[in-house]
Amino acid sequence: MILAQHLRNSSPWLSDFGRLFDAALRGAVRAPVDLRVREDDNGWxxxxxxxxxxxDDLELEAREGALHLQVKGDTRYRLPLGEKVDLSRLSARFEDGVLAIRLPKADATDSTHRIEIH
Amino acid sequence: MNDTTTCCETPDKEKTAIAHREPNPDHLAEPTWNASRREDGADIEVALPGVRKEDLKVEVRQSRLLLEARRSQSENQGRLIHGTPAPDGYRLELRLGNALDGASLTARLESGLLRLAIPLVEAAQPKRIEIA
Known part of the structure; x- marks a missing residue:
């Protein structure tokens, strides 16, 4: 699996996330859960x-630098997102049984502080 | 489903055009499904995530159930960095037992899950026998 640099140190969360979806589906239909992550210039x-x-059975929260997802009384899962994601601008859509979570990239200038040398 | 012939002509033509241009045809996956028996028929659940009602075709021909669905593609076409791409759609063919009345099938698609209910043919329906 080739992961982008920014995801390399956090790759375990991807498999954790996959397990979450497996567990969520076990009750309905035995469907293998396939998490897809796409990247573009502005985010993931x-x-x-x-x-x-x-x-209504999906509950999604962003707090303490992580994404929390709960599916109908199932175990709560936590997905650390790191500093590259702008947590204040997360959005999610659920349509025809497909959950899409948008993680915008944090503006690089926000976390860069110029230190004046006097 | 004969009345849907007109509406389905355009996608078919498009598909043919694409097939001529592209070496690889559309990727239609076999959906995950399971069936359970009821006293008076059978229920079939088919997982069709990303499929809208208007993009689903269910037909019963003789004792065969044919299902074809197109999946709405995500608006975001960024580079896939994890996972495998979602299929373009789904295709499923099931043989129905003789005891099932395929012509009386009812279908309901909700949140990407299709529920089919197929009653037993009249002759196979359970009969309550009154005891005098």
Whole structure:
């Protein structure tokens, strides 16, 4: 698996996330869960299939630098996101059983502080 | 499903055009499904994530159930850095037992999960026998 540099040190979360989706689906249909991560210039999009799951059964929160997802009373999972993701601008969409989470890249200038040398 | 012939002509033509241009045809995956028996019929659940009602075709011909669905593609077409691409759609063919009345099938698609209910043919329906 070739992971982008920014994901290399956090690769375990990807497999954790995969397990989460497996567990979530076990009750409905035995579907292998396939988490897809796409990257573009402005951020990342996580996409996963939840066929048969109602929108109200998904709970998604961003706090303490991590993404928390809970599926209908299932175990709560935590996905550390690191500093490259702008947590204040996360968004998610659930349509036809597909969850898409948008993780915008943090503006590099926000975390760069110029230190004046007097 | 004969009344849907007109609406389905355009996608078919498009598909043919694409097939001529591209060496690889559309990737239609076999969806995950399971079936369970009821006293008066059978229920089939088919996982069709990303499929809208208008992009799903279910047909029963003789004793065969044919299902074809196209999956809506995500708006974000960035570079895939983890996982495998979602299929372009799904295709499933199931043989129905003679006891099942495929013509009376009912289908309901909700949140990417299709639920089919197929009753037993009249002759196979359980009969309650009144005891006098």
């Amino acid at each position: 999009t996580l996409e996963a299939d939840f066929p048969g799951v109602a929108r």
